[in-house]
Amino acid sequence: xxxxxxxxxxxxxxxxxxxxxxxxxxxxxxxxxxxxxxxxxxxxxxxxxxxxxxxxxxxxxxxxxxxxxxxxxxxxxxxxxxxxxxxxxxxxxxxxxxxxxxxxxxxxxxxxxxxxxxxxxxxxxxxxxxxxxxxxxxxxxxxxxxxxxxxxxxxxxxxxxxxxxxxxxxxxxxxxxxxxxxxxxxxxxxxxxxxxxxxxxxxxxxxxxxxxxxxxxxxxxxxxxxxxxxxxxxxxxxxxxxxxxxxxxxxxxxxxxxxxxxxxxxxxxxxxxxxxxxxxxxxxxxxxxxxxxxxxxxxxxxxxxxxxxxxxxxxxxxxxxxxxxxxxxxxxxxxxxxxxxxxxxxxxxxxxxxxxxxxxxxxxxxxxxxxxxxxxxxxxxxxxxxxxxxxxxxxxxxxxxxxxxxxxxxxxxxxxxxxxxxxxxxxxxxxxxxxxxxxxxxxxxxxxxxxxxxxxxxxxxxxxxxxxxxxxxxxxxxxxxxxxxxxxxxxxxxxxxxxxxxxxxxxxxxxxxxxxxxxxxxxxxxxxxxxxxxxxxxxxxxxxxxxxxxxxxxxxxxxxxxxxxxxxxxxxxxxxxxxxxxxxxx
Amino acid sequence: xxxxxxxxxxxxxxxxxxxxxxxxxxxxxxxxxxxxxxxxxxxxxxxxxxxxxxxxxxxxxxxxxxxxxxxxxxxxxxxxxxxxxxxxxxxxxxxxxxxxxxxxxxxxxxxxxxxxxxxxxxxxxxxxxxxxxxxxxxxxxxxxxxxxxxxxxxxxxxxxxxxxxxxxxxxxxxxxxxxxxxxxxxxxxxxxxxxxxxxxxxxxxxxxxxxxxxxxxxxxxxxxxxxxxxxxxxxxxxxxxxxxxxxxxxxxxxxxx
Numbered sequence: 001x002x003x004x005x006x007x008x009x010x011x012x013x014x015x016x017x018x019x020x021x022x023x024x025x026x027x028x029x030x031x032x033x034x035x036x037x038x039x040x041x042x043x044x045x046x047x048x049x050x051x052x053x054x055x056x057x058x059x060x061x062x063x064x065x066x067x068x069x070x071x072x073x074x075x076x077x078x079x080x081x082x083x084x085x086x087x088x089x090x091x092x093x094x095x096x097x098x099x100x101x102x103x104x105x106x107x108x109x110x111x112x113x114x115x116x117x118x119x120x121x122x123x124x125x126x127x128x129x130x131x132x133x134x135x136x137x138x139x140x141x142x143x144x145x146x147x148x149x150x151x152x153x154x155x156x157x158x159x160x161x162x163x164x165x166x167x168x169x170x171x172x173x174x175x176x177x178x179x180x181x182x183x184x185x186x187x188x189x190x191x192x193x194x195x196x197x198x199x200x201x202x203x204x205x206x207x208x209x210x211x212x213x214x215x216x217x218x219x220x221x222x223x224x225x226x227x228x229x230x231x232x233x234x235x236x237x238x239x240x241x242x243x244x245x246x247x248x249x250x251x252x253x254x255x256x257x258x259x260x261x262x263x264x265x266x267x268x269x270x271x272x273x274x275x276x277x278x279x280x281x282x283x284x285x286x287x288x289x290x291x292x293x294x295x296x297x298x299x300x301x302x303x304x305x306x307x308x309x310x311x312x313x314x315x316x317x318x319x320x321x322x323x324x325x326x327x328x329x330x331x332x333x334x335x336x337x338x339x340x341x342x343x344x345x346x347x348x349x350x351x352x353x354x355x356x357x358x359x360x361x362x363x364x365x366x367x368x369x370x371x372x373x374x375x376x377x378x379x380x381x382x383x384x385x386x387x388x389x390x391x392x393x394x395x396x397x398x399x400x401x402x403x404x405x406x407x408x409x410x411x412x413x414x415x416x417x418x419x420x421x422x423x424x425x426x427x428x429x430x431x432x433x434x435x436x437x438x439x440x441x442x443x444x445x446x447x448x449x450x451x452x453x454x455x456x457x458x459x460x461x462x463x464x465x466x467x468x469x470x471x472x473x474x475x476x477x478x479x480x481x482x483x484x485x486x487x488x489x490x491x492x493x494x495x496x497x498x499x500x501x502x503x504x505x506x507x508x509x510x511x512x513x514x515x516x517x518x519x520x521x522x523x524x525x526x527x528x529x530x531x532x533x534x535x536x537x538x539x540x541x542x543x544x545x546x547x548x549x550x551x552x553x554x555x556x557x558x559x560x561x562x563x564x565x566x567x568x569x570x571x572x573x574x575x576x577x578x579x580x581x582x583x584x585x586x
Numbered sequence: 587x588x589x590x591x592x593x594x595x596x597x598x599x600x601x602x603x604x605x606x607x608x609x610x611x612x613x614x615x616x617x618x619x620x621x622x623x624x625x626x627x628x629x630x631x632x633x634x635x636x637x638x639x640x641x642x643x644x645x646x647x648x649x650x651x652x653x654x655x656x657x658x659x660x661x662x663x664x665x666x667x668x669x670x671x672x673x674x675x676x677x678x679x680x681x682x683x684x685x686x687x688x689x690x691x692x693x694x695x696x697x698x699x700x701x702x703x704x705x706x707x708x709x710x711x712x713x714x715x716x717x718x719x720x721x722x723x724x725x726x727x728x729x730x731x732x733x734x735x736x737x738x739x740x741x742x743x744x745x746x747x748x749x750x751x752x753x754x755x756x757x758x759x760x761x762x763x764x765x766x767x768x769x770x771x772x773x774x775x776x777x778x779x780x781x782x783x784x785x786x787x788x789x790x791x792x793x794x795x796x797x798x799x800x801x802x803x804x805x806x807x808x809x810x811x812x813x814x815x816x817x818x819x820x821x822x823x824x825x826x827x828x829x830x831x832x833x834x835x836x837x838x839x840x841x842x843x
Contacts, residue, residue, distance in 0.1 A: 166741050257758045331760065342674055349666045382625070398750075473787050
């Protein structure tokens with residue numbers, strides 16, 4: 001009996017320098033292939049690409065965040081002339097575009113997912129490494145294209161990140177800026193599609209022996225569903241962008257009334273991508289938090305299968321809710337889109353109850369990653385509940401396009417940002433071999449969490465008091481002024497939290513604390529290999545007999561219990577008992 | 587739930603200047619009560635769990651590895667479904683009143699354009715038109731069903747009167763129709779909600795709701811003082827071209843002050 005499944009690998013145990021690397025196409029994570037900047041530029045290793053994506057997307061977050069700080073500075077006074085009206089329109093367009101297209105999505109489904117999915121399923125790399133590299137290059141090219149908008153003579157796009165036709169027409173939005181925006185979206189869109197292909201193929205075809213679908217970590221499950229959603233949604237956006245470009249330059253009238261076109265069609269196309277996109281953004285972070293909370297509770301995830309079905313239900317429903325963004329068009333079937341949207345609350349609620357159920361009876365360790373996860377759950381709860389209001393057409397009628405909506409989706413995306421930092425704090429040791437400093441981390445968490453609530457709560461009230469979104473100046477109304485000031489203070493606190501993160505990374509590199517393979521006593525496969533992992537990830541794998549192979553290996557006497565029977569026979573096939581005995585006996 | 591709404595706090599929303607707006611307000615209250623019970627309860631329960639099961643004195647003891655409790659999971663699936671259908675039922679009842687289009691006693695045409703509003707009264711000469719710094723004040727009767735026909739002359743705009751608890755897009759090539767029956771005469775602020783270009787933040791209007799007799803008097807006086815000119819000339823008077831507006835280089839404009 002052996003306690004490890006030996007796998008054919010390039011790198012022999014004890015030989016971290018990969019003497020057996022014969023793959024000429026690989027960039028080489030160790031001593032083969034180019035090193036330094038060229039390694040980062042040419043690698044096809046999923047870990048290198050994953051870090052490229054993560055770092056690039058965080059830079060985009062900082063740029064997008066800087067735009068937000070200027071926006072909030074402008075709004076701190078009702079008659080501020082810090083920026084012109086045109087500059088203001090450009091700023092919020094670019095803020096939204098950077099955060100949605102260049103940060104939240106790429107960070108999740110191409111940054112951490114790229115790094116983690118092959119590790120979590122026990123694979124040596126993504127299914128299509130070169131496509132993966134292309135994916136990153138398209139993303140980087142798209143990000144640069146978006147930035148180049150600022151060099152255009154008429155300035156960058158200024159029609160909002162949703163670009164409602166016909167404000168995007170050649171007449172209403174002349175110049176190269178909007179074209180660069182379209183180009184950037186197409187490039188990052190293709191990048192997302194290729195990432196989706198890679199995720200789905202990797203998860204379906206490269207799982208290690210024993211890694212059945214229902215033994216995958218929830219993060220990997222969510223990335224599978226995210227990958228499928230990307231493949232369903234992103235081509236629709238790309239098609240819409242082609243139509244828009246044709247309208248602007250080739251004399252078509254798809255979105256223009258003058259030629260018999262239908263401007264409303266853009267909204268349908270955009271939101272048919274845009275609402276699944278909300279879940280393309282959210283599901284990876286749900287997955288991260290679902291992987292993190294059990295580790296710091298020292299328990300298995302409560303309701304693992306319910307979690308998977310909740311994810312699948314969210315994904316299915318998310319394809320039928322797009323028109324809840326269009327209730328006030330007067331051109332959509334209100335009750336259908338209302339009930340579909342309301343129903344999404346059910347699987348989302350199941351997730352929240354499962355997270356609480358995981359903590360129930362646990363031994364909770366409030367590390368920064370755990371705090372960020374809890375901050376995510378609480379902030380997402382707020383964003384989710386205000387989303388339920390918006391799913392009701394009569395309530396949407398008077399909150400639509402007001403600050404209530406701005407507050408709602410900022411609660412959601414700030415929750416996702418906390419999820420992102422939960423992921424960073426949790427997996428940074430695996431990616432770098434070094435721990436992030438917990439003291440700075442906790443300072444960052446509290447500023448981020450408190451800043452977020454100080455930032456969003458006044459905006460909910462502003463919306464209810466009738467302040468529409470996207471206003472560079474507003475009437476000199478004391479209560480609006482007051483609430484805007486509070487929101488600006490919150491935004492400033494959030495800015496400080498980002499600064500604390502940067503300091504933390506610098507401190508952690510200057511005075512490294514070595515992480516070891518499994519600093520958190522975590523349970524999924526990536527914690528079985530070294531930190532950072534060797535070139536093709538694993539020297540050996542433990543037996544995979546449950547969704548916690550590393551836990552089973554380290555704690556053979558503490559398997560997950562079934563349906564309250566006090567044995568572990570209820571949820572696992574009989575082999576589970578044999579496998580743990582096998583390990584224990586060796 | 588809707589009847590009980592009267593004694594509840596406003597939760598930040600306007601009570602509404604019409605019966606349907608007030609129904610919307612009560613729906614808002616109902617949703618808020620549900621949100622506070624469910625969301626607040628979940629939050630407090632979560633805090634309780636975090637306090638009760640926090641790690642004490644660096645103890646690394648491994649707790650019971652419970653993973654499933656099927657009856658519990660079914661309960662917290664079924665109860666939210668019931669709540670959702672309750673909220674949906676209330677939504678549909680209110681929604682049907684809000685979007686109802688009864689036979690009106692007056693009709694007002696609203697045209698949104700970059701960056702202002704034009705209100706005309708079919709069968710009358712009266713026109714109210716204004717843009718950016720000269721906000722128009724539309725006048726309408728109280729306690730009557732007034733139908734609004736909303737259009738856009740260029741891009742998408744949003745017709746929004748906060749105290750009416752209602753907004754609707756004004757879209758090019760698309761006619762939107764809705765009815766207000768305002769029961770509280772007064773002056774209300776309105777504004778464009780949908781980003782429509784450079785001067786979006788300045789695209790205000792006002793609504794003056796008058797008792798029917800005063801409204802008819804206003805309309806007659808307005809008819810008498812409005813010269814009989816064609817629509818194009820009225821538009822030209824406020825700088826509104828009949829063809830889509832071609833902006834002068836907006837990058838150099840600063841409307842911030």
